[in-house]
Amino acid sequence: MFALLQAPSAATGEQQVLTAFEARSGRTVWCWPSGSCAIAHWSAGDQVLTAVVDTPDHKREIVALDRISGGLLWRHELTGEAAAAPVHAGTAVHLTTRCGRALAWDAQGGRLRWDVQASRSITTAPLVTDDGVCIASVAPGRLVVLDPSSGGELWRKSVSGAFTAAPFVAGDRIWAADRTGVLHSWDPGTRRALAQQLEQWSEEGGGQPAVEAHMLFVSTCSGWLQAWELP
Template sequence: MTYRVSSRSVAALSLLAFSLSACETLDQFITPGVKVEVKGERVAVLPSASAVEVDPKLKNDPVVLPKPVVNAEWPQPGGYADNVMHHLSAVGKLNREWSSSIGSGSSSDTRLTASPVVSAGKVYVLDSQVNVSAYDAKSGDRLWRVDLTPNDEDAEEGFGGGVAVDGDKLFVSTGFGFVAALNAKNGKEIWRRSATVPFRAAPVVNGGRVFVATQENQLMALAEDDGRVLWDHRGIAESAGILGSNSVAVSGDLVVVPYTSGELFALNVRNGRPVWSDTLARSGGLTPLSSLADISGRPVIDRGLVFANSHAGRLVAIDMRTGERAWTIDVGGTQRPWVVGDYVYVITDNAQVLCVRRADGRVRWIHQLDAYRDPEGRRGAIAWSGPVLVSDRLVAVSSEGYAVSISPYTGQVLGQIDIPDKAFIAPIVANNTVYVLTDDARLTALR
């Protein structure tokens, strides 16, 4: 058996960090029922509590967005390699078209983290026990399934990683520490490349290269045709991070990789040499959770700027060539910024949706989502994933088993629908259909 670090042992602190997101606040340790008067000015002390405000000068400026377009595919974890999808189309009330079980969902020992992808009329998914499946995008019928668990391993050890499609190949990264290329038509394995530690990130394919990061903040560039290692790059190793399946962003000759250390590197795609780097970590966190610098949301490359968001409390726009920051907002988050037209939409880690001007980082509007099941007692934190912009609606899913749609123009709630279970993976969109993968491993098509 090839020596490697156990996915479960490496991810233990990540699971702890995930659990901490639902911790109670310090207010609950004050004697219940006793009102305490606190003198002085209230100041935000945690990254998620930053006092971001709407710019009053933008109050009367209309938000104008490009028209929705139909995208036939969503082949990469973030849609395309640069993680930019703009304004997508899915007209109508989004009724359930079909719903299928993809295998094993989250449990006390595993987590479902991989985003589905769509290509050539098929939806490809990876469950929490390393089963890879293909489904007909129109009917939801399963076309094939492959179990990638090694013979001498426990399937529950292999969670993590993700999937990506390029042409007739499906690429899979796993918590067992290998990347495999499969025939997208039937699931037959073409090649496999092993590492010594689990892969935490989903693969991204571009220009004949497969980019994927390990649990120890090592980015590997593999040849798409045979899996040989072309180069690798290492960031600072971190023992803890936010549980999820992140991925790089690629545009032109640059690949931007986010690490759990809060480091953001722009590398040359041909040789892995750093072009520039930044860190989105902040000092002064009062708890272990607030000090996590993980960039767990996918970075975005759009029209010469890189957008990234860290859990430690930094949303930034960076010039992709020079590495100089265009602007910074002190808000934390774990979700990918959604960039479209002249605006950036992002969900913060205190459940606020921000509409930010792309050019200068000024906030146009803020909408507060439900943050707790018990708002008065601040108990039962609610996690949000998304948003995606589809037919003039920002759609986000929650850990409470429902999804909301918000106006991208005003921030007002447009509607709410129930989904089969809690969800921690952002929806994807392809061919006028929204796909939601819930934590119980049920894939639902809304059309």
């Protein structure tokens, strides 16, 4: 089990610490103090734990720690602000930036596999499947699917709204809802698109619908919690 904690520091008074605990006993396994860096996003994968940090000299970096020991494996400077926490998939770590870039690194060695300009603006994490890296962008509003190995564009579909919620998979389709409340779905095989109007939801909670099995739950602007059954 992993957690981000606030801990006292002699130098700064307080610092953020990524900590691993043994799930059954609660015993602390390792700690990684961020020092004078601020941790903006973090996530744990099968091999590594990655964090996006803001340094004191106003730079941004992605840092990878060994999941078992907490030892530093690699770190790289980033161009642009991360849109969301890194996504771990197989042997790769994926990240999107608000300036519209999509990047992938080797999880263990930190080698940059690819870095592409997928859009002008992205505010959500990518959805990574065996068939593609799916990115729902704000500007322009569209779904872009990239090759997981090379980052090359496989296909794209434009919509009239802006995507502020991350795409997800339910059944055999890719889904994403734009900020106007339209729920879009695509068949990855035929790339056929469907759209259904929902009630516009509240973005105060992040604007991300919750998905469980074939059910989608949204909090609407009028104060309702709605449940939708997906095919």
